[in-house]
Amino acid sequence: TLRDDKTVLGNEGHNILINEAAAVRFGYTPQQAIGKTLVFSGNHVNVVGVVGDVKMEGAREPVKPTVYFNDPASTWVISVRLDGQDVPGALDFIDKTSHAFSPGTFFPRYFLSDRFGSFYQNDEKQGTLFGICVAVAIVIACLGLFGIAAFTTQRRTKEIGIRKVYGARTQDVVRLLLWQFSIPVLIANAIAWPVAYYYLHDWLQGFAFRLSLNPVYFLAGGAAALGIAWITVLGHAMHVARERPILALRHE
Numbered sequence: 185t186l187r188d189d190k191t192v193l194g195n196e197g198h199n200i201l202i203n204e205a206a207a208v209r210f211g212y213t214p215q216q217a218i219g220k221t222l223v224f225s226g227n228h229v230n231v232v233g234v235v236g237d238v239k240m241e242g243a244r245e246p247v248k249p250t251v252y253f254n255d256p257a258s259t260w261v262i263s264v265r266l267d268g269q270d271v272p273g274a275l276d277f278i279d280k281t282s283h284a285f286s287p288g289t290f291f292p293r294y295f296l297s298d299r300f301g302s303f304y305q306n307d308e309k310q311g312t313l314f315g316i317c318v319a320v321a322i323v324i325a326c327l328g329l330f331g332i333a334a335f336t337t338q339r340r341t342k343e344i345g346i347r348k349v350y351g352a353r354t355q356d357v358v359r360l361l362l363w364q365f366s367i368p369v370l371i372a373n374a375i376a377w378p379v380a381y382y383y384l385h386d387w388l389q390g391f392a393f394r395l396s397l398n399p400v401y402f403l404a405g406g407a408a409a410l411g412i413a414w415i416t417v418l419g420h421a422m423h424v425a426r427e428r429p430i431l432a433l434r435h436e
Contacts, residue, residue, distance in 0.1 A: 198254065199232040200224070206249035207234050224251065239393065242303030246392040263296075326416045333365060333417040354426055361421040362414055369413045373406040380405075 200222070202210075207217040214234040221230055237247040266274050275293070282291040337344070344357055381397060388394040 196227045196229075198227070198229055200229045201233045201235055201252040202231055203235050203247070203250045203252075204237050205247045206251060209249040224253070229253065242300065243391045243393045244303070322412065326412065329365065329413055329416045333361070333421065336364070337361065337421065354422070358418070358421045361417065365413055365417050366410060369410050370406075373402075373409060377402050377406070 202217060204214050207214050210217060210220070210222075212220065217231050217234050219231065221228055223229075235252070238250075239245075239247060264274075264278060278293065279291075282289075344352075347357060347360075380402070384397060388397070
């Protein structure tokens, strides 16, 4: 039974549509709800179809059980789909047509995409700010890694020369240096993952519709961080590893 004391309908015996959330609220599956008779504001109405849920309030609000019915006395919104070819001309035609029907009435209009976009303006601003901060942090981290790589390889120049004299190949030396710089990156990831999970989980709780935090996301982030570190130090490591051993042994 549906009760809506604010609406007086002359829909006795008429047909209605409901969404999937309403079907679940009534205790039916979408298939079972079709053909059922409900009482809405004193009128017996028939469910002839179940439509998909529409997130009218964005991803932060759950879908509300909704009933779609014909009530000519309460029609105050007209939806128009534009093909996008001549939007200014279409809007001008809509304004002229509405004015012709009711010259003394102002008809406000808006794009539905703009309304939905307003739900996520703050999130988009936060995302942009976060992206800028991440980019700056990556640049600073890369500069630091490059400086540490230059300092460390200079200190180990003679060690690298001795390793090459004893048969170490260029790729062996490069692998050794990359592994040395991989260790702090891996430790940093191990520290960052729990912190990131805590804050991301708390942030996602503000959405009624959200994805789950899959470990793959953290592994991908760690792999990206490791790749950036390798790219940063790879050039310097290969330059040192290709030096002739005799020059390395003379290094002071």
